Amino acid sequence: MLAYARLKAEGLTVTFMEGDARTFESDKRFSMIYLTGNAFQAFLSDQDQSDLLTTVHKHLQPHGIFAFETRNPEGTDLSDQEETGWGSFIDKDGQNVKVSGTQCYDASQHIMHWVTIRDWGDKRTTSRIACRFTDQATLQSLLIRHGFRVEHQYADWDKKPFSPSSSSIISVCRKC
Template sequence: MEQDRLYQDPDLADFYDVENVWSADQDCCRSLAEGCASVLDLGCGTGWLAAALAAEAERAVFGVDPAGAMLDIARARPGGDRVTWVRGDGRSVRLGRRFDLVVLTGHAFQVFLTPEDQLAALRTIAAHLAPTGRFIFDSRNPAVEEWREWTPETSAHRIDHPRFGAVDAWNDVEHNPATGVVTYGTYYRIVADGRLLSSRSRIAFPPRPQLEALIGQAGLAVDTWLGDWTGAPWTPASRDHIPLGRLLRS
């Protein structure tokens, strides 16, 4: 897993909450967290979901992310003081405790580029699940080829940023058919002074059979495959693979 300026650079990280709104994935995770005494948000980013889960009930919430700039935002947000924030790698972090629910949202699973890294992340989930706990994560369906929407022509938009003012934003993209890895650029040009902030990111698009095999190897079992965060069942045309499951019972 590579260091990504999109999340590590404080100026770029400051765009995350502006570009992303509360959506169905957070609603789904809040519903799953009902009755849970503990939740682990693995790849918590700016901590929006973790802080909300900690605020709405008396539960222990941990947020783990490798990006210090994202965690700085998480700690400063309202309710951030109720979450235990940990800077850590999803492949190797071990917190020494288990949770009723482990979530990995925002397609964060796709930063693990190889089957070996994906298996390591899944083993991290398994290592932190309580015997009756559940896990859920999302990964884009490669059959949909969503990366085709990330060209400069289709992605260009203007942002009204609270700190930078008007900002022109766009992406570009490259797909490696041999590896399935997509490399995309993120660009923000600040209108007031012309300054350009940019990053290049790499993500994987593992197919469902690969995910199924790795989930089993990690000691996990899937109860339901969802096709989106509203709860629709998975089909080959679904935009996402979303497994909802538990520890594999021997």
């Protein structure tokens, strides 16, 4: 991801830092920290989420902003699904690739396990991902416990009002 980011940022004044968000250390303090691409869901345990929020809080300037998105479990189909077609795309070589996958939700851990299958006809690849789902009430409590004031929660990045059936929770928080 960093190689792609460097390519896209060519000619811009950008500093990229690689590290684990749970243990990242820097003397720099930032006015804003944000996560996109549902990255919050990659923190699969209570401890992972706590460590992330501690790191973010530590690296924000006083009254700094933390913004991120996460899928809303109440607005998402968490049912187990056998292999289902998810669509297709044309790859860089002009070849049609069929995409399908499965999903299996571990309710005790709040973790969805997705398997994605890409089929070129003559070859198939499989990738796996696990994402943790945190409901809105738990998320708000977690943020408050880690020194944040939730200023806004939206259903999307266009600031559509959040509702229990929204598929996403966009949280905009301020360091207390």
